[in-house]
Structure formats: structure tokens, C-alpha cells
Amino acid sequence: MNKHTVAIQFIVITVLALSIYSCKHKEDEYHNVIEKIEAKSKEYKGVTVSSESYFDNIELIEISEDGTSFLIPDRKNQIQSYACTECHSKPLQDMENTDLKKAHWDIEIVHANENTMNCTTCHNPENMDNLKSLTSNHIDFNASYQLCSQCHTKQFEDWKGGAHGKEIGGWAPPRASLTCVNCHNPHNPAFGTKWPARFNTQKIKERK
Amino acid sequence: MSNNNKKWFSLNLNSRKKESNTCGCGNASGGCHSNAPKQELSEKEFFDAAVNASIGEERTRDGFDQVFDVKMDRRSAFKKLTASLLIGAGAVSTSCSVITDDETKEKAQIDWEEQFKGNYKLMSDDEKKATVDRLVRSYQLRTGKTISMSSKNAEADVLFGYAFNISKCQGYMDCVSACVKENNQDRSSQMQYIRIHEMKDGKGLSFDEADDNYYHEVPAEGHFYLGTQCFHCDNPPCVEVCPVQATWREDDGLVVVDYDWCVGCRYCMAACPYDGRRFNWSKPEVPENEVNHNQHYLGNRMRKKGVMEKCTFCVQRSRSGKNPACVEACPTGARVFGNLLDPNSTIRWVLENKKVFRLKEDLGTEPKFWYYMD
Numbered sequence: 001m002n003k004h005t006v007a008i009q010f011i012v013i014t015v016l017a018l019s020i021y022s023c024k025h026k027e028d029e030y031h032n033v034i035e036k037i038e039a040k041s042k043e044y045k046g047v048t049v050s051s052e053s054y055f056d057n058i059e060l061i062e063i064s065e066d067g068t069s070f071l072i073p074d075r076k077n078q079i080q081s082y083a084c085t086e087c088h089s090k091p092l093q094d095m096e097n098t099d100l101k102k103a104h105w106d107i108e109i110v111h112a113n114e115n116t117m118n119c120t121t122c123h124n125p126e127n128m129d130n131l132k133s134l135t136s137n138h139i140d141f142n143a144s145y146q147l148c149s150q151c152h153t154k155q156f157e158d159w160k161g162g163a164h165g166k167e168i169g170g171w172a173p174p175r176a177s178l179t180c181v182n183c184h185n186p187h188n189p190a191f192g193t194k195w196p197a198r199f200n201t202q203k204i205k206e207r208k
Numbered sequence: 209m210s211n212n213n214k215k216w217f218s219l220n221l222n223s224r225k226k227e228s229n230t231c232g233c234g235n236a237s238g239g240c241h242s243n244a245p246k247q248e249l250s251e252k253e254f255f256d257a258a259v260n261a262s263i264g265e266e267r268t269r270d271g272f273d274q275v276f277d278v279k280m281d282r283r284s285a286f287k288k289l290t291a292s293l294l295i296g297a298g299a300v301s302t303s304c305s306v307i308t309d310d311e312t313k314e315k316a317q318i319d320w321e322e323q324f325k326g327n328y329k330l331m332s333d334d335e336k337k338a339t340v341d342r343l344v345r346s347y348q349l350r351t352g353k354t355i356s357m358s359s360k361n362a363e364a365d366v367l368f369g370y371a372f373n374i375s376k377c378q379g380y381m382d383c384v385s386a387c388v389k390e391n392n393q394d395r396s397s398q399m400q401y402i403r404i405h406e407m408k409d410g411k412g413l414s415f416d417e418a419d420d421n422y423y424h425e426v427p428a429e430g431h432f433y434l435g436t437q438c439f440h441c442d443n444p445p446c447v448e449v450c451p452v453q454a455t456w457r458e459d460d461g462l463v464v465v466d467y468d469w470c471v472g473c474r475y476c477m478a479a480c481p482y483d484g485r486r487f488n489w490s491k492p493e494v495p496e497n498e499v500n501h502n503q504h505y506l507g508n509r510m511r512k513k514g515v516m517e518k519c520t521f522c523v524q525r526s527r528s529g530k531n532p533a534c535v536e537a538c539p540t541g542a543r544v545f546g547n548l549l550d551p552n553s554t555i556r557w558v559l560e561n562k563k564v565f566r567l568k569e570d571l572g573t574e575p576k577f578w579y580y581m582d
Contacts, residue, residue: 033442033548033574034559037367041549041556044365049529158582162554163373163562166541171368172529175554183541191540196381198388199423202398 051169051176058168060176061142068160071176073168076141084128092125110188112151122147122186148180311349318346328466328505329456333361340505347510355501357509360527362460368521368576369461369548371558372435375582376542379404379426379433386537387437390522391508392500394492401486401519402437402534413567435543437534438463438484438519439567439575446476446485455516461548461576462523464506465516472514481568482575485518521545548576 030036060071076082087103088095111117124132131139131147139146149156158164159180166178180186325331325339336359344357384402393399405418409430418434427433440463447455447463454469455476477485491513503509504524511517522532526545530536535543546555558564564578 033576036442037369037548040365040367041551044549044551047363047365047529047547047550049363049527051529054530154582158562161557161561162544163371163558163580164376164541164582166538167531167535167544167546167554170528170530171526171546171553171555173550173552175552177554178541183539191378193378193425193427194380196379196423196426197385198381200398200400200421202396203421 047172049170049172051172051174054169055176058176063143063145065160071174072142072145072179073176073182074142075144075179075181079141082129082141088128092120092128107187110190111186144186145180148184148186315346315349318342318349322346322468325468327453327469329453329469333359336361336505343505343509351496353496353499353501355499355503357503357505358524358527359505362458362462363527364459365547365549366460367548368440368526369546369555369559370440370521370577371544371555371562371564372577372579373540373542373544373581374432374434374579376540377404377433377435377538378540378542379406379422379428379431380539382537382539383435383534383543386533387519389498390500390525390533391520392492392494392503392510393517394488394490394511395495395498396493397488397490399486399488399492399517401517402435403483405434405436406431407434434579435534436482436484436567437577438480438521439482439573439577440519440521442574442576443572445479445481445571445573449475449479451475458506460527462506462521462526463518464520464523465518466506467509467511467515467517470515472516474516476516481571481573485516487516488513 030039055071059074059077061074062069062071081087081104109117109119120132121134122131124130124136124138127138129141131141131144133139133147134150145156145159155164159177162175162177165180165183167175168178169176183191321342326335328336328339331339340357340359344355347353347355381404384400384404387393387402388395388400391401393401403420405415405420406422406426406428407413407418409432411417413434422428440457440461442457442461444457444463447457450456451473452469452471454471455463455465457463472487474487477487488511492511494510499510500508502524504520504527507520507523519532522530522534526532531545535545544555544558546553548555548559550556558580559578562580564580566575566578
């Protein structure tokens, strides 16, 4: 071993040592934020703040789907024409083709197409107080997301996780999220176009 | 003002002529009394001049101006400092201040303490508390209005993160409006922390071709919308370049600014690769009835001319468990906010189950702001 290789070895070792050392960032010992999140959340013990006081007066119910539990707003108290059986005391077919005044004249379905969807795809003509699945099982109005999830499985998965839809109250536990019909009118679920909330006239000036 | 300055400069503090040996000690020893007759000013004039030099201009303006138009250039800063010394001295010894009312004295005392407070970053919790209490009192004295100002620290086991769904955002800009209101941003310059970029489908993310100030019905055919704001980088280049450590990263990941420590050099603005920082070229103004009174020292408290500000993930809200105003205002759910350290949080689910990306990831800035699509 000559002097040269010793010197090279020394340099290599120093550089290695330095690079290992310098991986330790100034204040953090992590390479990137993902690593930091993974390491730190192993010791996660919970937080002292809570969203509880920010739900205002929204009535919430707890749901549990495939091991994920969270709160969603109650719907039955919000639907004006509920309970439906106040009028729908007899099966729908007995009500139709009579000279009863049109009651739901304002409801028009703009959702999928006529082959896929009519009123009784979702509503139960035998018992209007419940929604119905494609296989004619009861679905509670408070659990209308189960109706939607039959056809929109991907959106439903994202909603459960929190990537689709919206959390209300705050980020702190417990989690409360809007349900599908808070954002989508089931009869016409698309989001409309509208004018933006603001226009910056100052920027226009700056650009001229 | 200039007149006052003259009077004031004729005191011996700054004068090159060494004719009389008036002390600037505030006559704690009583020595000044004997000199008083020889001065050009009586004690009353002396005190008035000192008060004038410091907050004099403010007495003639409305409450809002008084608090927020603080001169930033070096010369006037120096003048103020010297004047504050005088006032401080005056406030300590009662001899000079018989003539002025208690509130003026208290204001002067507050100004004095504000002038010499340290960097918020280095303060103990008690000092932080004292600072915000002082600011609340100062606002009250000047406007008659009561605000609440928090100095709540970062909580253990919290690291804030944000995700933005570019296939959900419809470009409505409700977030921008909510942000401006929540954070008391200047109305006349129409400052916005958030920018929503309207981008053409199929062109990738080309910010050059994007429009961040559209005004037509949205969403526009063939476009998508992407919002930017401060990304609260875990390795923030803006913090590195600050010569006075007026900006730093808190333990919960928020990158914050001490507006009173900032010298307005704008290095951080230049260092930010994401256009996340904003500068007050003029005195920020918010109509008094629109001021959000729920404030945090590091967040939406009133700023002054010549300092940096930016999105703080609404520290005044987020540290109490709420979502930032933009998240709350968004009608589409495109904005997801939460605690990155909580394995059950929705933000974690998004990071683990959606294809997420960040802007300019190769820079190593480690933004805590991710984008994703459905």
C-alpha cells in the first residue's frame, strides 16, 4: 500500500463520514418530510384540541362503513316534505293517474338517463319514507350515500377516505364530513357554472 | 411635524453643540430639575414634544391609522427610538407627566415596550403573553374596540399538511374571498395570499400560459383550476435567507413571520420558488367594521407598511382545531387539511391512497402542500 492509496482511502472515508453526518439536516434528522411523518406518527398520542365545538347546530349522526367511522349531517330533519307518508299513505300506483294535484312538479331528473333512472330507482313506491336499493332493500334517508355508492363506487371509496367531499367543523377529531346529498342534488347532481366570487381590478392595472 | 422635530432636536440628545448638559436620564435623580429653566422647553413642552415625535402624528388620525402606519425607514425609526427613550424615561418618573392624562401615558408606555421587545421566536411563553396583551390594550386605547389575540404555541403531535384536488376545483374563488376577510388583508391593493390558476386541459402545468385573474363563468370549458399559496415547506428557502430571523418554521410545520421583527428586505420573497409571499407596499387598510377581531400574533393581526406577510394556514384557526378559512369556504371539497402525524386523518388517507405530487419537487424544499386528481 503506497502513500497514494492511503491518502485516497483517507479522503474516501472522510467524505463518506461527512456525507453520512450531513444527512442529518440542521435541525431534523430526516431526509424528507414523508420520512419525518412516518417516524413521528409512530409515537402519535393524539391532540388536545377538538372539533366538537365547531359543529355549530348541525345535527350529526355517526356512520360506520368498512371499519371507517365518522359523523355526517342528519337529513331527515332537513327534507321539507318528510315524512313522505303524510301524503303517500297508499302505494304510488294508486296515487298516479288520479286527478291529484301535481305535488313534485319542480323535480325533474337530470341524472344518468331515462333507461337507468326513474323515481322508483331510488324511491320505494311501497313505502315512501325509505329509499330503496337496486335490489329493493330499504335504505334510510339518513344513509342515502348507500344509494349513491351502488353506482358510484370509486367516489364512495374516496369519500370514505376523505379525498372526495368535505370535512366540516375542523381538522381535529372527531371527523365529520358532508354526505353526498349535501353537495349533489340527487335529482340533478352536476355542479353548475357560476361567476367567480371576486375579480382583482388591481392586478389588471399592474399588467397594463 | 417638522416643527416638532426642530424643538425636539434642540434637546441635547442628538445635537452636536454641547452647550448645556441636559441629561436624557429622565431625571430620576432629580438633577434635571435644576437644569430645566435653562432649557428651551418647559417640562410640559418637553414631554409633549417627545410624545409628538413618537406618536404625535397619530393623534390627529383615526384609530386605524394610528396603530398601523408605523414608519419603516431607518431615519424615522431612529427618531422614534430616541423619542421613545424620552417617553420611557418620562413614563417612569412622574415629574414630567403630570400634565398628560393616564391613557396617553399608558399608550406611551406600551409604545416604549413595543419598541424594545425582542424577536417573538425567542420569547418565553410569558413574554409572548405579555406582548399580545400589550397589543390588545394598545388597540383598545386607540380604537375603543376589543380584539382577542392569541399567542398559542404549536401543539405536540401536530404537523399540518394540505392537499388540493385539481379535478374538483371549479374556480369559484370562494376561498380567496374568505381568506382576505379572515386574514385582514389590505383592501386597496387587493392583496391575496391565494392564487387560482386557470389552466388549459392537456398542456400539463404551464403557469406561464395560465390565467390567475380570470373573470367569466366558471368552470370554463376545457380548463382546470389549480390553487397556490404558501406551501409551508419543511425545508423553507425563505427562512434561510432572512437576515434577521424574522421568519421561521414552527414545530407544527407552519412557516410564520414576526411582522414586528421583519425589516422588509424582501429576500424571502425572492427566495420563494412558489410566489408564496406578499409585501405591503403601502399601509394595509381594512374598514374597521370588517376587521376580524379573532387574531393570533403570528397570523392575522394587523400589519404595517413595509413588511412581509403570507398564508399561515390561518394559525389563529388551525391551532384551535379548526380548518383554515379557505378549506371551510370551498364548496367543492377540493381542499383537504389536517394533521400529518395522525394516521387516521383524511390528509393521511389522501397521501397514502391517491397519486399525489408537489410543485418543483426536485428543489428539495419539501412543501407540505400536495396536489392530486380523482
